Amino acid sequence: MSLASALDRIDAALPASLERLFAFVRLKSISADPAYADEVRMAGTWCVAELEGLGFEASLRETPGHPMVVAHWTGPVADEARHVLFYGHYDVQPVDPLHLWRSDPFDPKIEVQDGVKVIVGRGAADDKGQTLTFIEAVRALLAEDGRLPVRVTVLLEGEEESGSPSLEPFLAAHKDELARDVALVCDTNMWARRRPAITASLRGLVGEEVTIACADRDLHSGLFGGPAWNPIRLLTHVLADLHDADGRVTLPGFYDGVGDLPDEVWKSWEALGTTEATFLAPVGLKTPAGEVGRSILEQVWARPTCEFNGILGGYTGDGFKTVLPATASAKVSFRLVVGQDPAKIREAFRAHVRDRLPPDATASFHPHGGSPGLALPWDSPWLKVGLTALEAEWGVPAVVIGGGGSIPVVGSFERILGMRSLLVGFGLDDDRIHSPNEKYDLESFHKGIRSWARILTALAE
Structure with missing residues (x-):
């Protein structure tokens, strides 16, 4: 497959990709509020139409709550042996308090903030923008070569922001259809602007x-x-x-x-430069209270x-x-x-x-x-593929980080489907997800698309 041509296509098609994201964000898919149930369904239907337009066999699957989107690529692929499941969610958080928004949260736009172009709107980062980075990468690969590097199944949830009450029963009922080699989850952050990361562990x-x-x-x-x-x-x-x-x-x-961290992981975290002062000062603290002898990142990610x-x-x-x-x-x-x-x-x-x-x-x-806590083995081949592809795109080594909190779907995939997850996201800590004036850096969106094209191609190699 011609990755270079696909990357060029992604660059040229960025305006069209943004128009699709804007159309997606305009749908008020607030899953927690019953008043928006029709809009949530419209967002799910929109996803089905986009995936069908790419040649996927896609459908809206009913649940006791909001529907799931399930789509399978059954066309030609470069590597028949590998089959991945991509997970994202099309629902969003409520926008309250509305008066704190500088503009209509469902009227997305490009703004310049601190010299950086950003996409502003509810769901721009969490998770509509992140989800579309993958779908747009698939679009470019298919447009360029007519096939995908590996087999792909897509699962998009409509209840993630309201506790995912239907998710686990749905996974259990469709285990044979959804259990794949690895889950690709795009609902996490980079380490810093222009420094990509893979979240390899969750507490x-x-x-x-x-x-x-x-x-x-x-x-x-x-x-x-x-x-x-x-x-x-x-x-x-x-x-x-x-x-x-x-x-x-x-x-x-x-x-x-x-267990203790492998030396190479510990050293890579130490090299990130997080200290007690840099971690605590932004919240008005200066005296550490955790385990004596353990670094800040070790305490948050691995203890x-x-x-x-x-x-x-x-x-x-x-x-x-x-x-x-x-x-x-x-x-x-x-x-x-x-x-x-x-x-x-x-x-x-x-x-x-x-x-x-x-x-x-x-x-x-x-x-x-x-x-339970979850983690990819530090020597996982999925992890190595992701790290190599991200470094090729961003020009700097990607960071293997941990998550101090939990992402429930990852545990559900492992427990019900017996499947590991590769968590690659392009959000930033200042994206204000769940808050007024949510944004997603334009560069995160653009290079996120390019990154997924590289990762999918690398999976076939």
Whole structure:
């Protein structure tokens, strides 16, 4: 296949690609708001029409919520052996608060911000612009050669921004149709402007809400303070015992299965130059609180954590009330890495709480989800192909980064379809996704298209 000619075609067709993106962004596909259900369906139908126009067998698949778009390339390919699944989503976040937008969020336009051309509009980056980088790359490859480098299946979701309630049942029901060699996911960021990245690991999550109860009613602290157990006192003791003086989590077995980074990965992250000061200063902090002896990026991308996300107990209104509350509660989250078992972490936490309660106290628990950490092996051939193709396009080595949070679809692909994911995205930290005035750099869109053309071509080689 003539990659050079396809890249030239991408450059020449950029205005047409932008017009298609603008048409896509104009569709108000807000999945969380039932008032926009028809617009969400229109966006799905728009995607089907675009893919059918390229020669895919595409259809809108019904779910209990918003529909899925599924499309298969059944035409000629250079490499019959490899078959990839591309995932994106066509729904967007609500635009509230509308008054903070400088222009209509569904009237996309090109602006110049700080000397850089950007595409402004809801969904420009998350995820309509990112999704179209792949589709436009496919368009150029087909226009140039009439075939694709590898077989391609496309899955576009209409509920990603509203919790993906239909995704896992859909994957389970269509496993044979959707399970491929690797999933290509374009819903992540670059390391920096003009420095591409592949997100090779994501942390999992265990969420727990614990409530400690003592007396059968709130008590007057003047009458009962001292002799009666105070749930807030017990709760703070329980939470304080979850970390040691070096910032490590104290649950027995918490670090079982947690490995250290390969030297080459650790060195590549160190070379990125992130320090305690550069990381903390933008949020008004300067003193690190994590594991002693671990770098900032290692803590965020490759180490498990325990954090407290909310505490409630006693009187919290205006003024003052001298009361011993009957209950106190906390929401606790554990970010997990590959090798940790969410079920074991949850039970270890519950045992930690129970072991610290006196006979007059009880604890109840409410789970808030649990998923394991995920990672591509550092020597994965998919990773190597992606890194090589990105460096060829951007002229600098691509960075292998981790994700401190979770991308649920990646876990669903691995758990239900038995399939790894290659996460290549072209967003930037300042794209203001989910916020007013969302934007996507024009260069991210343009070179994102070129990057996918290179990656698909490299997969066949």
